Amino acid sequence: MKSSCLSRVMRQPPEQVLFTDDSLTNLAGATALGTPTHHFVDEAGLWDTLEEIGALRTPSS
Structure with a gap:
C-alpha cells in the first residue's frame, strides 16, 4: 500500500x-x-471529531 506524502513528512x-x-473527492x-x-x-x-478520536486529551505525566 502506498503511504501518503503527509504521513511520510x-x-x-x-x-x-x-x-x-471539505472535498469528498480528496477524502476518498x-x-x-x-x-x-x-x-x-x-x-x-x-x-x-478531534474530541472523538482523543486528539484533544492532554498526555498524562
Whole structure:
C-alpha cells in the first residue's frame, strides 16, 4: 500500500494521521490510503471529531 506524502513528512503511518478536507473527492483518496478522514463543514464539527478520536486529551505525566 502506498503511504501518503503527509504521513511520510509527519513520520506517522497513514492510519495515525487525520486528513481533513471539505472535498469528498480528496477524502476518498485519503481513505483509500488507510488514513482516517473528517469532512469539514464547520469548525464545531471538526472540534467534535478531534474530541472523538482523543486528539484533544492532554498526555498524562
